[in-house]
Amino acid sequence: MNQERIFKVLLAPHVSEKASIVADENNQFVFKVARDASKLEIRKAVEQLFEVEVQAVRTLNVKGKTKFFGRTPGRRPHWKKAYVSLKPGHDIDFLAAGE
Numbered sequence: 001m002n003q004e005r006i007f008k009v010l011l012a013p014h015v016s017e018k019a020s021i022v023a024d025e026n027n028q029f030v031f032k033v034a035r036d037a038s039k040l041e042i043r044k045a046v047e048q049l050f051e052v053e054v055q056a057v058r059t060l061n062v063k064g065k066t067k068f069f070g071r072t073p074g075r076r077p078h079w080k081k082a083y084v085s086l087k088p089g090h091d092i093d094f095l096a097a098g099e
Contacts, residue, residue, distance in 0.1 A: 001044045009037045009045040014081055029092055033082045042082050052090040058083040
């Protein structure tokens with residue numbers, strides 16, 4: 001996989017209450033990913049960036065919310081979320097990954 005594409009596939013870890021519960025119980029991690037990213041690209045990007053083995057990838061498209069700016073309606077952008085399951089014995093430490 002192209003080194004440039006790896007950094008374009010994974011945009012950021014998605015931090016939420018549900019994401020932390022899933023991480024603790026099922027050894028899954030949640031990422032915001034590019035809307036055109038495939039499951040295979042997500043798998044390869046996670047394995048190369050964090051040096052772990054991925055068991056499965058589940059993706060879903062999140063529709064952007066409609067918001068009002070004063071009286072004018074607007075819309076937040078759509079985005080894609082990926083649930084990445086790791087094989088037993090593997091873990092991602094986001095704090096140590098930046099060092």
